[in-house]
Amino acid sequence: MDKIRIRGGRPLKGQIRISGAKNAALPLMAACLLTDETLTLSNLPHLADITTLANLLVQHGVDLHMNGATDGGHTGRVLEMTARNITSTRAPYDLVRKMRASVLVLGPLLARFGEAQVSLPGGCAIGTRPVDLHLTALELLGAEIEIKEGYIYAKAPNGLHGAEITFSKVSVGATENLLMAACLAKGTTRLMNSAREPEITDLAECLVKMGAKIEGIGSDTLVVEGVERLGGADHSVVPDRIEAGTYAIAAAITNGELELLGARIEHLGAVIEILTKAGVEITETEEGLKVRRLNGELTGVDVMTEPFPGFPTDLQAQTMALMSAADGAAMITESIFENRFMHVPELARMGANVNVHGASAMVRGQEKLTGAEVMATDLRASVSLVLAGLAAEGETMLNRVYHLDRGYERVEEKLAACGADIERIKGP
Ligand SMILES: CC(=O)N[C@H]1[C@@H](OP(=O)(O)OP(=O)(O)OC[C@H]2O[C@@H](n3ccc(=O)[nH]c3=O)[C@H](O)[C@@H]2O)O[C@H](CO)[C@@H](O)[C@@H]1O
Ligand SMILES: C=C(OP(=O)(O)O)C(=O)O
Numbered sequence: 001m002d003k004i005r006i007r008g009g010r011p012l013k014g015q016i017r018i019s020g021a022k023n024a025a026l027p028l029m030a031a032c033l034l035t036d037e038t039l040t041l042s043n044l045p046h047l048a049d050i051t052t053l054a055n056l057l058v059q060h061g062v063d064l065h066m067n068g069a070t071d072g073g074h075t076g077r078v079l080e081m082t083a084r085n086i087t088s089t090r091a092p093y094d095l096v097r098k099m100r101a102s103v104l105v106l107g108p109l110l111a112r113f114g115e116a117q118v119s120l121p122g123g124c125a126i127g128t129r130p131v132d133l134h135l136t137a138l139e140l141l142g143a144e145i146e147i148k149e150g151y152i153y154a155k156a157p158n159g160l161h162g163a164e165i166t167f168s169k170v171s172v173g174a175t176e177n178l179l180m181a182a183c184l185a186k187g188t189t190r191l192m193n194s195a196r197e198p199e200i201t202d203l204a205e206c207l208v209k210m211g212a213k214i215e216g217i218g219s220d221t222l223v224v225e226g227v228e229r230l231g232g233a234d235h236s237v238v239p240d241r242i243e244a245g246t247y248a249i250a251a252a253i254t255n256g257e258l259e260l261l262g263a264r265i266e267h268l269g270a271v272i273e274i275l276t277k278a279g280v281e282i283t284e285t286e287e288g289l290k291v292r293r294l295n296g297e298l299t300g301v302d303v304m305t306e307p308f309p310g311f312p313t314d315l316q317a318q319t320m321a322l323m324s325a326a327d328g329a330a331m332i333t334e335s336i337f338e339n340r341f342m343h344v345p346e347l348a349r350m351g352a353n354v355n356v357h358g359a360s361a362m363v364r365g366q367e368k369l370t371g372a373e374v375m376a377t378d379l380r381a382s383v384s385l386v387l388a389g390l391a392a393e394g395e396t397m398l399n400r401v402y403h404l405d406r407g408y409e410r411v412e413e414k415l416a417a418c419g420a421d422i423e424r425i426k427g428p
Contacts, residue, residue: 002402002425002427003401003424003425004412005395005396005398006371006392006398006420006422007395007396008371008390010254010420010421011419012250012254012256012258012418012419013256013257013258014419016414017262017414018240018243018263019076020044020240021241021242022047022406023197023240023242024202024238024240026050026053027104027176027199028203028237029041029053029057029081030104030105030180031210032081032082032083033086033108033109033112034111034184034207037230038080038081039233042235044078045077045237046077047405049099049406052095056095056102057081060086060091061083061086063084082232086109089113089117091103096121097121099406100122100129101173102119102121103152103173104180106138107138111181112184114155114156114159115155115157116152116154120147125377126337126378133169133174134177137167138160140165141161141163142158142159143155144156159185160226161187162186162187162188162189162225163189164189165178165189166192168193170194170220172197172199172200172307175191175194175222176199178191179194179214179224183214183230184230185224188224189224189226191222195220198267198308202237202238205217207230210231211231212224212227241271241312243407243408243409244267245268245312246315246318246408248260248263248271248289249315249318249321251280251292252275252292252293253391254391256419258418259289259291260289265282269309270306270310278298278299278323279297279299297327298327299328300363302333303332304332304335313334313336313340315380316332317343317381318380318383321385323365324352324388325369325388331360331362331363332360333360334360338359346375346376346385347388349372350374350388351366351369353365368392368393369388371392371397372396373396375398376398379406380407381403382401383411386404389422390415390420
């Protein structure tokens with residue numbers, strides 16, 4: 001297994017190009033199942049999760065061509081997907097267990113083929129993560145659903161039909177699954193209390209290019225007028241706001257200055273608000289955002305995670321690393337996932353002072369963090385340890401880097417190009 005070694009204490013300076021968003025790319029890839037024409041995605045990040053979903057699509061019978069970027073990965077890859085000869089509507093446990101987002105094939109398969117068998121994704125390190133909202137909403141569209149032997153068996157022999165659906169909780173995945181399914185349902189579907197994350201807007205915009213009729217894009221009420229068939233399209237994946245937020249924190253925690261090429265201010269409102277309060281200056285440039293500390297000091301700021309446009313749970317761990325090195329205390333409250341504080345004991349190994357009380361963590365900023373051997377437990381937890389390592393005195397060795405590789409493209413290359421002393425040690 002690979003490890004990452006960081007020798008901390010160097011301010012990062014330079015430019016980082018933000019890759020296409022993993023969490024936009026995954027539903028967009030699943031959307032290829034809605035049509036027998038070719039869907040071409042560009043600006044696709046080079047990540048383990050993309051490969052996992054590509055493998056699942058191939059096993060359904062999707063014809064898939066991935067073209068590597070010719071400039072060392074700086075512009076992302078191009079993926080052509082044609083779901084003409086679907087040979088299986090089953091998403092097996094072996095592939096689904098590797099990545100929960102695999103459940104996003106359920107809506108498209110059911111809507112186009114009238115059946116799907118998808119392994120239940122199960123819980124993961126950050127929480128139990130049920131899919132009940134996906135299933136109840138699909139039932140309202142007319143699907144018959146049974147859970148047997150760890151699989152979701154879904155059928156819609158007469159096709160899906162439009163319905164009024166009010167999600168009892170805001171869910172990114174359920175909104176995406178239902179949005180895709182509703183595009184091929186007969187009649188009108190209203191999805192209320194939908195998630196409004198930019199990745200959903202990106203998916204909706206691509207579906208419209210494919211011929212879908214969707215109103216209310218970007219709001220919490222999506223109105224979908226079903227169509228008989230969808231066609232192919234070309235779509236460029238939106239830049240990753242979570243990667244951008246992570247590198248913004250890297251600039252702040254190392255007292256450096258980074259320009260984040262492609263980062264979009266409108267996707268980072270709540271993040272910019274918190275970072276500004278903490279003493280970080282973020283300005284728009286022609287190509288993205290520039291980030292540096294305002295006057296050298298960092299101040300502790302309270303943070304609560306919420307669905308978009310609130311502060312993203314996917315930046316909670318990174319923010320905790322920042323607050324661990326700030327002046328004063330910060331209360332960090334995780335309102336989305338019940339077990340997303342696994343970075344706390346690892347950050348503590350680096351000198352962070354954090355006390356968890358239920359869904360909140362009290363972080364008392366320390367004058368310095370110190371390098372240590374630490375273990376990644378999930379994707380964002382692992383990058384929070386990288387951030388702490390960049391600011392810490394001495395050497396940090398991060399184990400279980402495969403978590404990081406799920407969501408950060410060429411992380412060590414991007415950071416090293418801006419002056420970080422970071423290297424990957426290849427495992428057996
Ligand atoms: C691939 C992808 O895009 N992943 C993102 C997506 O995950 P994901 O789509 O899995 O997250 P959801 O928005 O669905 O989850 C939000 C909350 O709703 C709960 N829930 C969800 C569905 C359901 O049927 N029942 C239920 O109770 C979850 O357990 C969680 O507590 O949104 C999360 C919240 O922004 C992000 O952290 C993930 O990075
Ligand atoms: C939790 C995440 O991803 P997933 O939903 O794929 O587990 C994430 O991107 O931080």
